[in-house]
Amino acid sequence: MEFLAACEEMAEQVGTAIADLVDTEDGDQFIRMGADGTPTKKIDQIAEDLVVEYLTTHRLCKTLISEECGKMDIGGEKGTIFLDPVDGTYNALSGIPFYAISIAYAEGGVVRKGFVRDLANDETFSAELGKGAFHNGEPVTTSSTSLLEASAMSIYGRKFDPANVMDLGRTVRRWRLLGASALELCYTGCGRLDGFIDLRGTLRVTDAAAGILICTEAGGTVTDRDGLPLHFPDEVTIGRCLVATNGVLHPKVIEYLR
Numbered sequence: 001m002e003f004l005a006a007c008e009e010m011a012e013q014v015g016t017a018i019a020d021l022v023d024t025e026d027g028d029q030f031i032r033m034g035a036d037g038t039p040t041k042k043i044d045q046i047a048e049d050l051v052v053e054y055l056t057t058h059r060l061c062k063t064l065i066s067e068e069c070g071k072m073d074i075g076g077e078k079g080t081i082f083l084d085p086v087d088g089t090y091n092a093l094s095g096i097p098f099y100a101i102s103i104a105y106a107e108g109g110v111v112r113k114g115f116v117r118d119l120a121n122d123e124t125f126s127a128e129l130g131k132g133a134f135h136n137g138e139p140v141t142t143s144s145t146s147l148l149e150a151s152a153m154s155i156y157g158r159k160f161d162p163a164n165v166m167d168l169g170r171t172v173r174r175w176r177l178l179g180a181s182a183l184e185l186c187y188t189g190c191g192r193l194d195g196f197i198d199l200r201g202t203l204r205v206t207d208a209a210a211g212i213l214i215c216t217e218a219g220g221t222v223t224d225r226d227g228l229p230l231h232f233p234d235e236v237t238i239g240r241c242l243v244a245t246n247g248v249l250h251p252k253v254i255e256y257l258r
Contacts, residue, residue, distance in 0.1 A: 014050055
């Protein structure tokens, strides 16, 4: 099955299944500790179970790596899918309309297709390696903002220690913390944000794989905090720092972070 069409079906199923759990105590029920070491809530488990069943039935990949279940064999011939069934769980459970499902497909260690569906606002972001990025089927590009003083960025410092981003935070015009990294990467790709910077060291491949492809295919630049290529292990317990910008601002942002 074609990847994007399959993702559309999975997103529709997940969106319908969790609709009655958003902003409820029922959805907030603790199920277990997830493979990533964070609590799995009922809303996460229901979303992941639906996707796992779909992938297994259609054998869309050989391996699934997901935030809740970790790594599992799906039975397909090739490829790995990175899944975050509900990116922005806290937002969903608090009634904040900014959460998504994120799905990326990789072969040979390279992410080739990415899909992010904003489940609160019914927006779809997608990309295929070498073929550009799209919002609801229309091509998108990053912003042309060239001055940090005119930029809008989503910036996360280490917990209880924002000092490592304060110089940058004082320079940018607008500082946002939106709470769903997959969408924040997509927002950078389509020019709604000029950058997304996460220095907590907790961003995992399942959070970022699809969004990174969408951002870079739209013309953005994504690196580690030193401006070097960013590599995620196929392991949900290991996090990374990430710097994503419209490309034009990237050298300036890295300079501030240094």
